Amino acid sequence: MKSTSKRVLLILAISLIVVGAVMGALWGTIFDNILKSQLELTNDSTTFKLWKETPIPMYIEFYMYNVTNSEEVRNNKAKPILIELGPYVFSEEHSKTNITWNKNQSITFNQVRRWHYLPDKSIGSLDDKITNLNTMSLVVASMSHQFPESMIKFLNIFLNKEGSLFNTKTVRELLFEGYDDKVIYWLKRLEVFTHIHIPFDKFGWFYMRNNSWSYDGVFNMFTGTGQVEHLGKMHSWNYYTRVPYYDGHCADVNGTAGELWPPNETGNEVTMFVSDLCRSITLNYEEEQSVFGVVGRKFIGRRSVVANATDNADNKCFTRGKIYPSGVFDVSGCKFGAPAYMSFPNFYLADPFYLDNVVGLKPEKDKHEFQITLEPRTGIPLSVSGRLQLNLHLQPVKGITMYESVPDVFMPMLWFTERAAVTPDLADEVKLLLIVPTAGQGIFFGLLGLGVFLVLVHVLMTLRGNWKAGEANAQLVVTS
Template identity: 45%
Template sequence: MRMRGKAVANQTPVYTAEESETHQKVNITWNSNHTVSYRQVKRWFFDKDHSNGSLEDNVTTLNVVAVVSTVPLPVLPLPDILLSTAGFVARDWGYFMQKSISLSFSSIGQTVAITKMVGQLLFDGFEDPIINMGSAFPLPNTLKIPYDKFGWFYQRNGSYLYDGLFNIDTGQDDIGHVGELKNWNYRNTTEFYQGTCARIDGTAGELWPPKRGREDRVTMYSTDLCRSISFDYTDEYEVEGILGYRYSGGPSIVDNGTLDPSNECFCCGECVPSGVLNVSSCRFGAPAFISYPHFYQADQVYLDQVEGMKPDEEKHRFYVTLEPNTGIPLDVAARFQVNILLDQRPYISLFKNVPKIFFPMLWFEERAAMPQEMASQLKLLLHLPTIGLVVSITLVVIGLITASTTALCCVCRNVNPPLNDSDTKTSNGVLRGKESMLPLMDRNENSTKTILAT
């Protein structure tokens, strides 16, 4: 990692963390306005079999705590681990105080780059003298540092508070709105952006309304970005024998107004070239910027800053594949890269000569694909209308045949009445009853008797 000129970012091995089978929903409340409110808990477990390295591997990366602690930040109601440092307290200090911070950094051996184990950087966290120094400052209770370590997912794993409170439509009034996010943290707009950029639109990312078309846009709200993002139809894709529509994220998701003027409200101050999204307001003022992995679909200026970037559509695009009739996700690949803005600080010797770079820290991919067992159930659900139609037609045909047979039998009975026990036929087909024959026999007998009597 060079700190003068172009930075070098070498992609480390892939470290896979397996998420629990389902997102656990907690504090579920069914509301009278046909919405449901809940929080969710996500848990990840390191998957050694699908990883190319171990959590004990050492990785050299940018000293994020030191970088963020030197950024001038606005006063905010609640600190984040990235701003809960001495730099946060010194944001308005003058030359002499900032020089004091510079000397403090030197005395505790701070460097621009640090080497830590993967497990520490991701989940376990690591202690840092700057955090300890920030904890020693006399701060109000609202600005007390609630963390003792730094890690990208430290204290997030298993937390039911991190993702916030969701309130979604059940679809009882209109199935076309099922799954839509009505409020997040009791609001239908965010406090992190202004104007239309503050609106909360779309779903929570787990279910979409049915009857999706190729011309439709798929929208979801991302709690990590604190904004709604939309996807456009790109192609068809088959998952476990089920045909789905694939919607992919385009440049507009990471645009700050360069390509789409309506995205200018995402700038949060200085607008940077398209390709990175400023989420500093969402991350308590930390200089954090989100992009696609390897600056995919980003302005060339970002690729020129860092060596080792190899954007690839197949590996780095963000997409959602939906079954169009039900709106059920078949395959999802959420891919983003976290970048930290490294900039010069003339009064702090540690960062006096560094170039201005959007430095890639890590990129992640969250994959979710429908398992075979669930796909079989969905196939049955999709085939139910066809099965019902076939059964209905079959029953109608059987009913028609039965009715026709019954009618034919009735006609035959009327034309040729059936024989009863008292009926018989003569040799020439003439029908006679027994009562007409018996008198004839009687007459013959009487006649004989009469002759004998004479």
């Protein structure tokens, strides 16, 4: 009976040693394969469920610039004095629709974004009135140089009658609701003569975007199937692998779509394609950052993003042939020809040229930095603060009376922060996920140790049995 128990003990010990040693050595690889299968975008992966209907709370905060001395600016008698109003805060929800799985391990889809106003988180009201440049009048004036003299005379008469240099509208009109504009009304009817195409019937910075599946365009990105390092990376946008708004490498559609990132990211920079800008932006690693106890790698937008071709030669193909001091980049081709330029809020990291031409701005790193923090092993975004400012270039326009005496200034119109962060509950799930490899190895090597211990027990039991047998034999000899 004792012999059978010892054999069972030995078999158990050897089994524990084999399982513990093999699984302990291979657990890291096994876990990585399991993790990859869940990170890859497939019909039944965890990532797909989270990506299709983003569960992380997201917000967008708008800050509007109100010009308090429009009459003086109109006659170039003073710098624009700006008062920043807001934030006007909206919750933001993302969902994906029109999903098509492709044979090249990519997925094609449209994105629906929904915004809901949150008065309790906002400062001010959507009925606040904002005075700033009349965007549509400026668009027409800025495009007039491409027309013959006779057409410029017509546009001058047209703008004097229907346009204005400044206008005053409510925040709700300027953002999502839009407002009727006589310039739009007549341009849509005179398109055959002016060849100026206006694809909307009202003007508002986010007009027609709320709950639209088509506005953001058609995305095609890699699913990471078989090559998880390509997860979330863009293949094309609106069927372009190279957008028509820029030249050279600047036209390339590259980087991630912004929501999914490849795991095991250890590089010093990450790139994301921003459809609102029709271009990619590269962020640089700055430091480690803890978000609810999860340590991530923080990437930020540095001056190189908004540098001109002199300060950053790689940006030459973004300039569209125009060289301005570092601090803004041209998105006019992406914005229906409007003289639109993006910068960091309050001209953060910009050349003093921009701040010197207006009054009321105060750039600060903590408030105006563009940043994203990624958990490196999984690529999960822990915290995002995407901050950008929209500016219109106001300058004298020959032949257009309304603009002949205006100053040359990049006028801030609004800036926004798109903010998202994991919740404490989600952070706990990420922490649990991250300790699985170490915990698994600990368990399996623990089994290995237990197996070794049981082998020692078996050896001791065998030796003890031998000792007792020896003693018994010795007593028999003595008795004999």
